[in-house]
Amino acid sequence: MIEVSHYTKRFGQQTAVNDLSFSVGPGELFGLLGSNGAGKTTTIRALVGLTRPTSGTVRVAGYDVWAQPMQAKAAFGYIPDRPYLYGKLTARELLRFVADLYRVPNASSEIERWLDVFRLREYGNELVETYSHGMRQKVAIIAAMLPDPEVLIVDEPMVGLDPHAARQVRELFRAHADRGRAVLLTTHSLPLAEAVCDRLVVLDRGRVLGAGTMDDLRAQTGTAAGGVEGDSLERVFFRLLEEEQANERAAKAAAGAAE
Numbered sequence: 135m136i137e138v139s140h141y142t143k144r145f146g147q148q149t150a151v152n153d154l155s156f157s158v159g160p161g162e163l164f165g166l167l168g169s170n171g172a173g174k175t176t177t178i179r180a181l182v183g184l185t186r187p188t189s190g191t192v193r194v195a196g197y198d199v200w201a202q203p204m205q206a207k208a209a210f211g212y213i214p215d216r217p218y219l220y221g222k223l224t225a226r227e228l229l230r231f232v233a234d235l236y237r238v239p240n241a242s243s244e245i246e247r248w249l250d251v252f253r254l255r256e257y258g259n260e261l262v263e264t265y266s267h268g269m270r271q272k273v274a275i276i277a278a279m280l281p282d283p284e285v286l287i288v289d290e291p292m293v294g295l296d297p298h299a300a301r302q303v304r305e306l307f308r309a310h311a312d313r314g315r316a317v318l319l320t321t322h323s324l325p326l327a328e329a330v331c332d333r334l335v336v337l338d339r340g341r342v343l344g345a346g347t348m349d350d351l352r353a354q355t356g357t358a359a360g361g362v363e364g365d366s367l368e369r370v371f372f373r374l375l376e377e378e379q380a381n382e383r384a385a386k387a388a389a390g391a392a393e
């Protein structure tokens with residue numbers, strides 16, 4: 135349902151993402167991890183049609199996001215890390231607007247159900263500009279979920295959410311995937327990624343350091359083979375970064391010796 139094939143994005147001289155390929159199928163919750171500046175948001179922006187790949191292709195629900203933007207955009211919901219919401223609308227008005235755009239069946243009752251889920255019903259007639267950061271985040275999540283999208287694309291979902299809402303959202307994404315949808319999320323929360331993701335890609339400075347299930351990553355970093363089965367994603371993540379740094383030092387030393 136999501137296919138990223140040899141995606142590369144350059145900004146001037148800088149390569150933000152280099153030859154990234156992965157796919158996310160129905161029923162899968164997929165995590166894109168990496169340090170600051172790794173290329174996560176750049177990848178997400180390509181998937182939702184906000185930035186054009188320098189090379190490679192990105193497809194959502196079978197549609198090339200750049201060649202068939204209307205079809206692709208109808209198939210996914212997007213929760214950005216900094217959502218833009220029309221502040222002069224109330225939450226109900228904004229959600230009604232989204233429901234009309236996507237022709238959501240039983241829109242009124244669906245909107246009320248979602249406002250209930252996030253305990254926003256009593257604030258539903260307040261202007262969004264009066265909302266706290268977390269409340270806006272919840273409205274952005276509802277707006278993406280209302281059309282029940284085949285593909286859900288989420289950039290840093292938990293920022294600003296209280297612990298109760300964060301748990302709800304985690305369960306919501308898992309349940310969405312379990313209903314045969316595809317969910318792609320980026321996060322800095324390794325415990326979150328470990329708890330909900332079926333497969334992961336770890337990026338660093340635009341390159342893939344590791345990819346696969348938790349077991350694949352453990353095998354790749356030698357932590358399972360070394361008898362430390364059950365190693366946390368945090369350990370695996372740091373191991374991948376350490377290995378990358380060691381490889382770079384070795385390459386530099388080899389280059390120095392050759393001069």
Ligand SMILES: Nc1ncnc2c1ncn2[C@@H]1O[C@H](COP(=O)(O)OP(=O)(O)OP(=O)(O)O)[C@@H](O)[C@H]1O
Pocket residue numbers: 145149150168169170171172173174175176177
């Ligand atoms: N519009 C742009 N112009 C120039 N460089 C950019 C642009 N957008 C992103 N970059 C660069 O691309 C690289 C990857 O950035 P990106 O925002 O994708 O990282 P990220 O993994 O989402 O990081 P973070 O965890 O900090 O959000 C960074 O070095 C960033 O400076």
